[in-house]
Amino acid sequence: MKPPKDSLKTGTHQLSGSQACVEGAISAGCRFLGMYPIEPAIEISNYFLERAKTLDAVYVQMEDEISALAAVLGASWTGRRSMTVTSGPGLSLMMEHMGLGVMLETPCVIVDVQRVGPGHGIPTAPAQGDIFQSRWGSHGDYEIIGLAPSTVQEIFDFMIKAFNFSEHYRVPVVVLTDGYLVNLKSDVTIPRAEDIKLEPRRYYDGPQEKYLPFKRDEDLIPRLVDIGAGYKFHVTGLTHDERGYPIMNEECQEFNVHPLVRKIRNYAEKIVRFQELATEDAEIIVIAYGSSFSAAKQAQQKAREQGIKTGLLKLDTIWPFAENRVRELSRKAKAFVAVEMNYGQLVYEIQRCSQGNANTIFVTHGEKGVENSDDILNAIIQASRENSKKEGIIEYAPK
Amino acid sequence: MFEIRFAGYGGQGIIRSGIIVGKAASIYDNKFATMNQSFGPEARGGACSSQLVVAETKVLYPYVTKSDILVAMSQAGYDKFESELKENGILLYDEDLVKPKSDRVNTTFAIPATRFAEELGIKIVANVVMLGFFTAITDVVSPEAMKKAIPDSVPEKAIPLNLKAFEKGYTYGKNLKKPA
Amino acid sequence: METLTTRNTYHPMENLLRMDRLPHIWCPGCGIGIAVTTLAAALDKAQVDLNNVCIVSGIGCTGRVAGYVKLDSFHTTHGRAIPFATGIKLANPNLKVIVFSGDGDLLAIGGNHFIHAARRNIDMVVICVNNFIYAMTGGQVAPTTPLTAYATTSPYGCVEPPFNIPYIADSAGAVYVARWTALHVRRLATSIVEALHKTGFSLIEVISPCAQYYSRINRLGDGIDMMRFYHTNAEIRHGENTKNLDIPFQSNIICGKFVDRERPSYTERYNKWRTQIKGEDNEG
Amino acid sequence: MKADPKSVLTGVYYIDGDVAAGWGALAAGCKFIAGYPITPSTEAAEAFARVAPKAGAIFIQMEDELASIAAVLGAAWGGAKAMTITSGPGYSLMMETIGYGAMLETPFVLLNVQRGGPSTGVPTKTGQADMMQSRWGSHGDYEIIAISPDSPQEMFDYTIKAFNLAEKYRCPVMIMADECVGHMTEKVVIPAADEIEIEPRNFYKGSAEEYLPFKPGSDLIPQIAKAGDGLNLFISGLAHNEKGYPVKKDEPRGIYLKRLIDKIQKNKDKIIELKEEETENCEVVVVSYGISSRVAIKGIDMAREKGIKVGNLRLVTVWPFPDEKIRELANRVKAFVVPEINYGQIVFEIERCCDGKANVVLVPHGGAGVHNPQDICDAIELGAQKEKKSEGIIEFKTRLEKLVFEGNWSAKE
């Protein structure tokens, strides 16, 4: 499936991260934005509104983030590709509906422009503090997909990926960016419509009377129909059977919820995306994602210059976590240097998958500026000097 | 250890039965007793049940898997939980309200609990009549403990009546020579 | 177009209900079933295409309505039926959207969405079944529980005055506001038909008995007794100023159609704005 | 400080876990509960509402969970020991304000009686799938304390402990109960008031001029104040310095923000409570919490009868996580068996801390019921037999899973 041509701004333009996000969404066929204004995500919604003028797109500012995501879920069931944008406090309010989205297996995209938390934190300062929240923030068991773009071009590209994943796996996809990246301006290349591959919605195509909203295909994913197409289907946030009817027992709970986890976990290898730099011979492997990537790359290169065999693993998908790759690397490397703009989140996953093979060093990044790579470099040096295996996470303490 | 199921319909005091026996066993007989009941829409209207596990040591698994005793106060309750009763499990039922299948002759005990309660002047003590019967037939709790637990669980004014109801069921049970 | 009676079966209810899900969970003496039956009658009367009707419920006893109605139906989260429905309506304005939920769902946790949807004038019909209590969770005090009435979380009598739902709907901007009891099935059906034909936010409050909790805790008898009470105490006053519609404990219930006015809906305003902007752009 | 006799319902009772928690709160000195009805936690609120007026305390049913928790924070800053009560969906709604509470270092207690999720799930039946949410559910970095009781008696005892911890560490303390424990009726012994130790609030008593609301003591905890004492409080959810004033965008903030984590992590030894049994010479250790830890004992007993040496580690406090304990055990056991009523949450923490030294077997359960002890026994056996170290977590296939996906189960209401 291809996006409609007239909506695309094919060519290379200087765009901010916010604009790239909207262009990406529009290229992916997104035609509904439900949101509530919050720093630093406002530019994205403003620009969407700007673009909505000339498209058949719906924009609504709801009364809060709870209703924003509710509206997005409702809109998605009409067949429109839908998204919302928010930041930490708003994401916290969306947690209940993240669960509803998972339970109703509703395709939708949530863009989280992270800021320093908890509470109000620092609204204008970028951070990566919602990483675990995006995976674990709603009650009950589920899995989602989380993407973390590192450049403005990637914001554009990942928005298309996000919509494709959400349509394919029928799951809310969270795009985790931050206030630094959405304000960054850079050249972005928007391909021609024929060069963009869009995942079509997985519509049901059998006889109408046989439609079962939660009957799973081989790959555990059920088929959708639109509201108003005459199917008269029922869906509920309660534990339900294939018909979508609530059934309150442990067998149905197993029947309903286990596949919600499995449909992602079983296909993790197909979903997981990462990029590697000089990891073949590396002793020290820096693991970074999102905005931290460029500073991490700088540090990695400087370390190489100093003769430390350093590689870089950049995670494009945060969730599912690149477990297998980190496990493999842990057998070759002496240490991982985990770089995050928070006080330790994904580093726990890295530590888990390092299986005691490699040391795990954690660096809080960003307080001296997102571009500053000094702490990362020093942590690499510290890691290279450490010759024994240490238990637990080693926190890098700046001098 | 005893796994006990009380089954009937709303308003019969099925949950209360579980509480009274549980209380008697755990507080006055110094055993351990864990009671659970069904909640929510499934607990409304018709069917109603409570499950009680009584043991000499701390109850670990809180639910009934296979019951040792089924106390049935309604046909629907009996139909629903009959299959859960162990092969040699004891069935106690209100003979005017339940028509059991006849294949458990040796461990089946009947009492006209509701009729007795009506004779005492108020239908709602049928469950207490049944509890007296339960105490007489099974070895789960002592009658002394039950007589202490009942007053704790009913309004003060109703204590004498309830104790009378208990006595009625208990005597009937003790006098019952052989299973129905 | 498909309506209830074109569906060629014996009884119109059979066409609106998911017969494979019956029996329903509502207790004997409850008024929700009556409200659903009335909705069926209204849909029939209104001659709307059932393929284009979508029903959204929240959580609670009334929240289960969506599960029994054979339309595209959504049982959403607690309090969020209105914003979910807002998304549906804005994304596909051709649909008729009905929100069918309870007082606790729409006015307590969902109160914000209620007033904002009314303010925005989102085109939907909201049917609020008011039984004065949280029944699904076992009889807690609701924002509609009359002062001094008992509930499990107000074991010594309710200390908070209840909402006057029509008044709030009116003050927030609803274009159609009516109230009936579960006894007024024909008038209720007429109101639903009228609301379905309105463009904008319509609210219909349905006073309904809860025999299992509200009546039992307050010793008001069973469902029939409540119906009798409505029979003697309901008073029809069309066009009454909404501020006079409080319902104190066991007193008169004023019913009727109170508001019927015109305001542009959200979609109309949005489209008008877009045409304007497009015009400006062309000039530029 | 001893409990107030007016608030302690001394005696022996046969009550359910929810009621026990409500009464426990009162005994702990809690004078303010704001809540919103949600199955299966409502009974706790109802119980408190019934007894509060006779003890000078108040229960207010707010309009939703957002309001409930905000009111609890307001009450805490007004000087009250306060609590809110909820379950999964309500808990999700509270996430924003929980983070805000952590930022303000507000002492409060939250009772979450977990049910089957996600979303509306199975309201009337049990689950343990909010465990990771309790730690990570709000945005940004913070730490909380989470306790998981396994019986009505513990619901009473640990509610008091929760209040004490909240006062001591000035952080949200979660009682992560589950429907099974909340709705289970058992004997509960409530001691005399003078046998209940409660932590009084450490109010600031110095002068207004010198007061720094977020200046930590040597234990990293600042002294708290309350509104109306003439301290001219400036309390903000923005990242703040010791004065409580917002830090600027480019100012270093790590020292202020990281303390929210450090004050828990560095006092971990004092906070963590574990119950260990036969862990000295075992080949397999079962790690569990809440209701699962009771059911697990049954499975353990079955395995011991088969001659397997099984140890039992019960996490009474689940957060902060006992990294060191797990690491220590990993050095000497072959496998960890982790039964949880979810599809894998705390098991990730165990895998993380065992550093690849032992196998980790997850016994999952989706909720709406508890484990079959036979599954736990079989999983123990699997752990004991497996000589080779497996990569990642071994997910045990339960009887329930086989029944639903391989058997002839079909959905029936």
Next chain:
Amino acid sequence: MSTFIETLANGIKESGINPQKISITSDIPFRPEDIKYLGVDYFHTNRGRAVAFGTGLKLTNPSLKVIPIIGDLITLGGNHLVHAGRRNMELTVICINSFIYREIAHKSAPETTTKFSAYSTFEEPFNIPHLANSCGAVYTARWTALHTDELAKSITEALQKNGLSVIEVLAPGLNYYQGIDKIESSLLNFYYENSEIKEGIEPRETEIRNDQKIIIGRFTTLERPTYLDTYNAQLTRVLGDKFIPYSGAVAEPKKEGE
């Protein structure tokens, strides 16, 4: 010091209430200097929760006067406001209405689009006094931020009321609190000039419309028992001697050596 803070200070001063017994809960970030100037306690709550937070504060310590100041229309927190009204919770709510009524403003204020205002283009605002009144507020008023004397007087009156008071203040962008910038001051002047005082008018009639002047003034003032009045009366009636009248929930402080 911004004009609003001075107005607030005057209102508080006239009421005769000791500022130390006043708490402001607000989702608007005030500056520390302003709070120091007012001499009150200040809680910067999370978005939309000022009223709910204030409810907890007030119930815990009924001797406090609590002023929730809520900004950015009443979007996130609308529900808390209507429920506080229903309960008649004793709070003095100041609603800063920074919603830009573009159609109204369009006539004279040329440059009205600030960062937050782009959204309001196709939406109609609440009639806040009417909404507050419909859910039971005992005092409603509306002023523009330039009606400093009238606003201060309303704050004084509201603070002396028992129950929920709602004062709507028309003021443009949030920056107003940090000092007025040029755009905002022109808009504010526009509001001021286009307003008309109609004291005591039925709140139903105070809708802000683009074809008429903005109606301002004190609209309603009435007496209703507060939440705690009702609570104490009802429980005394039902429980009699067993009831300990509720007077607050402040915990006992830690004693020396504990």
